[in-house]
Amino acid sequence: MSNLKLLGALLLTVGGTTQLLYAEQPSVIINSNIVQQKSTCSGVVKDASGESVIGASVLVKGTTIGTITDFDGNFELPNVEKGAVIQVSFVGYLTKEVVWKGTPISVVLEDDTKTLEEVVVVGYGTQKKVNLTGSVAMAESDVLENRPIANLAQGLQGVIPNLNISFANGNPNAETSINVRGLTSLNGGSALVLVDGVETNDISLINPQDIESISVLKDASSAAVYGARAAFGVVLITTKKGKTGEKITFNYNNNFSWSTPSRLPHSLPADQWLRAMNTESKNTSGTQYWSDELIAAVDAYMQDPTRPTAWENTQGNKFTANGEWAYAGNTDWMDIFYKNAAFMQQHNASLRGGSEKTAYYASLGYKGQDGLLAFGTDTYKRINMSFNFTSKVTNWLEIGFRTKYNRSEINEPNSNHYTSEDPYYEVYRQRKRINLRY
Structure with a gap:
């Protein structure tokens, strides 16, 4: 009995209850102590x-x-x-x-x-991403870095959802079409593009390395700021600038690449091509386009390419009269006209920094691209220069200066004949029988 009293007193001391006396295992006391530690x-x-x-x-x-x-x-x-x-x-x-x-x-x-302070450009100002309510897609400058892109438009293809970018042709200075949300009217509908608040019609002229961020306003809320012009979406491009208190930073990068035709069409041999032209001419006008004498001369050349390609025409045809020299050969002009590869180089340098009250950013970019035409000068050069400067004069006055310069130079063979026909097109369309040696 004395042992039971002693156990009851011990349990009361630690805040337990004598009802635990019915548990005869010593672990009862240990469990009580553990509960008390929590x-x-x-x-x-x-x-x-x-x-x-x-x-x-x-x-x-x-x-x-x-x-x-x-x-x-x-x-x-x-x-x-x-x-x-x-x-x-x-x-x-x-x-x-x-x-x-x-x-x-x-x-x-x-x-x-990193998330809440991320600034999204919307309308006339900026807004924190946490407070954003409209349909806005955004891309940072890192999506354009270290990529062999010819211009900004190419770099944005496939980066932002519902932003459709297409080009009129493969020319590096080709017109760019920007569409948001797909076909929006019978007449298409191009997005409004603003670079640092200034409307531009060709983003290909902007140096991709100068881009800080790109925001795409997709829904109707953008019309509240830009009016009817924003009915097809708005693309807001912000370029880089310096920051106050930032140390001077110099950056240089370059890129060297080669481009090659993915596929060139293979044309018919000269003898098959002449007969196909005659068949087409007979079916449409009932006359023969090429003379039998020319076809025979081309057949002879196809059997023995070492024979002379020039011969005296005695029958006359569409391009040579009786007694004039005519030619019989077999030339793949598509293979002759185009090179196997074209070289492209890009160089970009920038300087940015700032003091307690001032900030500045300056950049210089150069791009040189060779064309694929094997004959004649076919080159594209572009120079971009950008400079911006801001200074806080007083607590209520801040002044800023921002300027951009762009110069593009395209040097390519003239593709328009005085008859408004393309001479290169006419050569490989009508002159397969002319041998390259002549």
Whole structure:
């Protein structure tokens, strides 16, 4: 009996109950001690401005014990041991861990600047991504870096959803068509493009290395700022600029690449081509386009290419009269006209920096691209220069200067004959019988 009284007194001392006397296992006392080491952890979660954070996740690290904060930012966690790590997290804030020492804790969450402070250009100003409500897609400058792109338009293809970019032809200075959300009217519909707030019709003239960010306003809310001109979407392009307090940074990069035709058409041999032309002429006009004498001369050349290609015409045809020299050969002009590869080089240099009240950015870009035509000069050169400067004169006055310069030079063989026909087209369309040696 004395032992039972002693056990009851011990349990009362540690806050237990004599009802545990019915448990005859010694582990009863040990379990009571473990329960007593745990208690309720309480606290409050606020942000950097002192406002309560509602709905923040509070978790005892390494366990499944957790809760969320109420409307006042308060929380309570039962059965928490002293020394446990309390983990607090919420969308838009950095996760914070605090060691609980048995007293109420106060947790201050810091903004996750990587997500919430990301600035999106919308309308006449900028807006934090957390406050964004319209349909906006955005791309940063890193999508254009270290890529062998001919111009900005090529670099944006496939980068932003619902932004459709097409070109009139393969010319590096070809006109660019920009469409948002696909076909929007019977007449198509091109997006409004603004570069640093100034409308432009050709983004191919902009140096891709000068781009800071690109925002695409897709929904009707953009019309509230830009009016009916924004009915087909708005593309806002922001170029790079310096930052106050930034150290002087110089950057240089280059790119060297070669382009080659993916596929060139293979034309018929001269003898088959002449007969096909005669068949077409007979079916349409009932007359023969090429003379039998020319066809015989071409057949002879096809059998023995070492024989002379010039011969005296005695019958006359569409291009040579009786007694004039005519030619019989077999030339693949598509293979002759185009090179196997064309070289392209790009060089970009930039300087940026700033002091306590001033910021500046300057860049210089050069691009040189050779064409695929094997004869005649076929080159494209572009020079881009950009400079911007801002200075905070007083607390209420800031001045800025921004300028851009672009110069493009295209040197290519003249493709328009005085009869408005393309001489290159006429050569490989009508002159397969002319041998290259002549």
